[in-house]
Amino acid sequence: MLPRADSAEFSDLLDRWLNDTATAEEADLFWRCVAESRECALVFGAAARFEGLLADTVKALDVEAEARKVLAVPGRRTGSDPITTSHSQTLTSRSAARQVATRQPLPMRAFAMAAAIILLGLVTAMLWPDAVETPKVSKTAPQATTPVKPADMLTAPPASISQSPDALLVPVTPVDMAAQETRQTGGPEFVEVPLTTRLDSFWIRGVSLDNVPLNQAMALLRQLLVEADGRKSLPLDQLMVSVPAGALNRRVTFHSESIPYLKAVEAVAALAGCEVDLTELSIALQLMPGTFPQVAEKRVLADVLTGLMNADGTPVVMNEASLTALWSDAARLGIAVAQDGTANVSRGQMQALTMMTATRNQMDDVELSGFAVYVVPDGQLPESGVLTAEQTEQIRQSIISQGIQPVAVVVPDLNPPDNARPLISATVTGNEVTYSAANAPGVSQTMPIASQEAPSGLVLTGRNITLAGNAAQASGLTFNASTNAYTGTLVMLPTKVNPNQVVTPGNTAPP
Amino acid sequence: MSEPSHDQFLPHFLPVQADLRAFIGAAVRDVVTREDVFQEVAMILWKKFELYDPARPFGAWARGIAIRKIMEDRRLREKLPQSCTAETLEALAHGFDADEAEAPWKDREKALHRCLEQLPERSARLIRERYHQNHSIERMASEESLSADAIYQILSRLRRQLRDCVERRLGLTLES
Numbered sequence: 038m039l040p041r042a043d044s045a046e047f048s049d050l051l052d053r054w055l056n057d058t059a060t061a062e063e064a065d066l067f068w069r070c071v072a073e074s075r076e077c078a079l080v081f082g083a084a085a086r087f088e089g090l091l092a093d094t095v096k097a098l099d100v101e102a103e104a105r106k107v108l109a110v111p112g113r114r115t116g117s118d119p120i121t122t123s124h125s126q127t128l129t130s131r132s133a134a135r136q137v138a139t140r141q142p143l144p145m146r147a148f149a150m151a152a153a154i155i156l157l158g159l160v161t162a163m164l165w166p167d168a169v170e171t172p173k174v175s176k177t178a179p180q181a182t183t184p185v186k187p188a189d190m191l192t193a194p195p196a197s198i199s200q201s202p203d204a205l206l207v208p209v210t211p212v213d214m215a216a217q218e219t220r221q222t223g224g225p226e227f228v229e230v231p232l233t234t235r236l237d238s239f240w241i242r243g244v245s246l247d248n249v250p251l252n253q254a255m256a257l258l259r260q261l262l263v264e265a266d267g268r269k270s271l272p273l274d275q276l277m278v279s280v281p282a283g284a285l286n287r288r289v290t291f292h293s294e295s296i297p298y299l300k301a302v303e304a305v306a307a308l309a310g311c312e313v314d315l316t317e318l319s320i321a322l323q324l325m326p327g328t329f330p331q332v333a334e335k336r337v338l339a340d341v342l343t344g345l346m347n348a349d350g351t352p353v354v355m356n357e358a359s360l361t362a363l364w365s366d367a368a369r370l371g372i373a374v375a376q377d378g379t380a381n382v383s384r385g386q387m388q389a390l391t392m393m394t395a396t397r398n399q400m401d402d403v404e405l406s407g408f409a410v411y412v413v414p415d416g417q418l419p420e421s422g423v424l425t426a427e428q429t430e431q432i433r434q435s436i437i438s439q440g441i442q443p444v445a446v447v448v449p450d451l452n453p454p455d456n457a458r459p460l461i462s463a464t465v466t467g468n469e470v471t472y473s474a475a476n477a478p479g480v481s482q483t484m485p486i487a488s489q490e491a492p493s494g495l496v497l498t499g500r501n502i503t504l505a506g507n508a509a510q511a512s513g514l515t516f517n518a519s520t521n522a523y524t525g526t527l528v529m530l531p532t533k534v535n536p537n538q539v540v541t542p543g544n545t546a547p548p
Numbered sequence: 549m550s551e552p553s554h555d556q557f558l559p560h561f562l563p564v565q566a567d568l569r570a571f572i573g574a575a576v577r578d579v580v581t582r583e584d585v586f587q588e589v590a591m592i593l594w595k596k597f598e599l600y601d602p603a604r605p606f607g608a609w610a611r612g613i614a615i616r617k618i619m620e621d622r623r624l625r626e627k628l629p630q631s632c633t634a635e636t637l638e639a640l641a642h643g644f645d646a647d648e649a650e651a652p653w654k655d656r657e658k659a660l661h662r663c664l665e666q667l668p669e670r671s672a673r674l675i676r677e678r679y680h681q682n683h684s685i686e687r688m689a690s691e692e693s694l695s696a697d698a699i700y701q702i703l704s705r706l707r708r709q710l711r712d713c714v715e716r717r718l719g720l721t722l723e724s
Contacts, residue, residue, distance in 0.1 A: 052704040057577050058685055058696070064629040071643075072636040081574065082643020087656070087711055089570020092679040094660050099680045267691040423695060466690070473686075479697015483690055 039069060042076035051081060055088055058478035231317040232276055237299040238399070238486075240465040241265045244293045244301050251309040251322075252285045258305065262298045265467040277319040278302075284309050284324060291389070292369050295451070295465050297399060300392040307388035308370075331383035338367055338380055341390050345398065353398075366393040400451050403470060405463050406492050408529040409443040411436055418526045421474075423482050424494040432494060433530055446534055461495070461529060474529065491531040557597050561590070563654075564607040571611050571644055575618060575632060579682045585624065589614045607648060611641040656714055663713035671706055678703060 040046035050067040053059035059067060070077040241261040246254050255278055263273060287309040293301060302320060303313050310329040311322040325331075341363060345353035353359045360378075367374050367382075370389060374380045382390075413436065424432065449463040449472060464471050465486060473481035474495045482492050569586050576582040592613050593600075600609055615637040618624050664672065674692075677683040685703070689696040 052700070052707075054577075055707070056685055056700050056703055058700055061629065065631050068629045068631040068636055071639055072631055072633065075639065075642070078639040078643040079646055080643070082640055082645075083647040083650075084707075084711075085574035085640070086567065086570050086644060086647050087707070087714075089566060089573055090656055090660060091675070091707070091710065092573075093566045093569075094657055094664065095676055095679040098661075098664065099676060264687070267687060268693075422697065469690075471686075471690070473696075478685065479695050479700060481686070481689070481696055 233315045246291045279321045304389040304392035307385040333381040406531045407448040409532040410445045429494040494530045560606040659714040659717035
């Protein structure tokens with residue numbers, strides 16, 4: 038039976054849909070309600086309209102606030118939070134400056150001019166890559182850079198550093214410079230390990246570049262880095278990335294799953310015929326000698342793996358899975374591999390492949406916790422969520438005393454490629470790993486990759502969870518029960534037991 | 549019809565464009581795809597403007613075109629839940645029609661401005677991150693050091709508060 042429009046269940050489904058946290062089943066149920074109940078359609082229509090109104094209004098207010106920040110025009114209320122500034126009437130993003138200017142002569146006119154500059158800047162930024170046709174561009178010309186948001190051009194003019202003569206500074210700092218200003222003094226934690234070293238183990242989300250000019254590609258990577266550094270743990274405002282003028286418009290195609298920022302930069306640079314020169318706070322791309330596009334030569338792709346060793350001391354090149362992964366990486370770069378393992382590859386492509394292989398090895402080094410999965414009688418556990426360390430231990434003891442056997446042990450894969458909803462997934466962002474339970478958007482736990490702590494237990498309450506099929510395989514799931522669909526409360530407790538071992542409550546101690 | 553009718557396009561289109569974007573966004577949740585669809589629908593509206601019957605509300609006509617556009621695109625359709633069909637979108641369009649009749653967009657926009665002013669700074673920031681910067685719940689949770697579920701609850705509550713606030717203000721406006 039479908040939930041009624043005025044029911045809490047429909048309200049929850051609606052919220053989940055609007056928050057983009059609905060599972061496929063919830064989404065399907067929600068849309069069936071809308072299809073079959075006029076009342077549900079009315080409620081959804083009103084909510085969706087309000088959602089659109091909210092987005093529209095917030096954006097308009099933000100544009101105005103941004104312009105105020107640029108000109109340091111005092112807000113009409115304390116603080117510069119755009120949402121908290123007051124308005125006597127509705128302003129759209131385009132009309133805000135004009136309308137305000139007519140009411141308050143001097144500062145508001147300046148504000149209107151700023152808005153005009155922003156519009157002009159936007160147009161310039163959008164058109165810029167095509168406009169740069171020659172490498173003979175002044176080193177100091179700020180417009181000869183990767184497109185940046187106009188606000189950044191006004192607030193943060195590019196600083197200069199000494200580079201190779203044809204290097205153009207690319208202040209690819211599209212966001213958050215102001216937010217990070219307070220960190221510029223730099224604490225000891227930034228001094229001890231050079232920033233560029235830290236960036237070699239700082240993961241950004243999947244990269245997808247299709248025929249993008251190199252300067253834009255660098256800006257996009259920077260954007261992903263800023264996003265990954267949501268906790269602002271890196272002094273990114275100090276990081277300088279420069280691209281030689283001769284390579285600004287070289288186009289790059291590169292796709293990758295999660296990858297450390299520096300490796301992505303090196304791979305992209307290599308594909309554009311550039312090498313990367315690192316100092317403590319700068320990444321300088323330099324032209325590789327020779328012509329571009331580079332000449333492709335017949336090479337043995339497995340050479341990329343030469344010298345790499347598995348954890349057990351055997352050469353990686355002997356490992357079939359590693360070779361398969363290498364072919365897969367090659368395919369992503371558009372390299373056709375012959376049956377004998379050779380391919381026509383340029384020097385830059387070889388280097389990009391090396392970076393992708395290094396990323397895979399780095400991913401293998403991320404130690405992930407296994408989770409023992411128990412089904413427990415209803416009422417013994419709290420609602421779906423993440424347990425505290427104490428709760429985890431209490432529940433572990435309770436389960437042991439009741440003799441409840443685990444139904445499976447799950448070791449999550451990092452970014453599982455073909456399983457959208459594993460029972461538990463693990464993703465790396467920045468220098469943290471997040472364990473997330475399927476079917477329960479709130480049930481996730483983030484912790485530093487290098488943490489010695491075990492994650493806490495995760496509880497899934499009252500959901501139908503099927504431990505079967507592809508999901509099981511992709512999750513590294515092992516069954517020791519014939520039934521594989523469960524209704525009730527599942528608790529997943531961290532364990533050091535391997536999925537291939539026989540599991541009992543007693544041997545699933547924390548890792 | 550020829551040129552003169554196109555002169556009338558913008559006066560019709562501009563007042564409903566935000567509403568149209570919201571309608572498309574109700575079904576197409578990915579922000580980039582949503583914007584692409586919106587642009588394409590806007591282009592179709594422009595091209596087909598000669599076929600528009602001025603006796604009908606322009607917003608309803610635009611939503612009809614949007615429904616066809618969404619359902620004609622196989623890749624888009626595949627991303628929708630199975631139960632989201634053309635008929636379902638029609639039902640949703642009726643929901644929009646009814647809501648539009650109840651309170652025009654402009655009135656609500658003004659009220660919402662006032663309500664946003666009242667939000668505590670942290671709530672305002674969360675709303676901005678979600679609705680302007682299009683951050684995912686997961687990302688917001690990470691930035692706020694909260695669980696995704698907590699962010700989900702906060703956003704749902706904020707939406708409700710803001711809607712209640714708007715309704716109250718519209719009520720007050722009507723009474724005064």
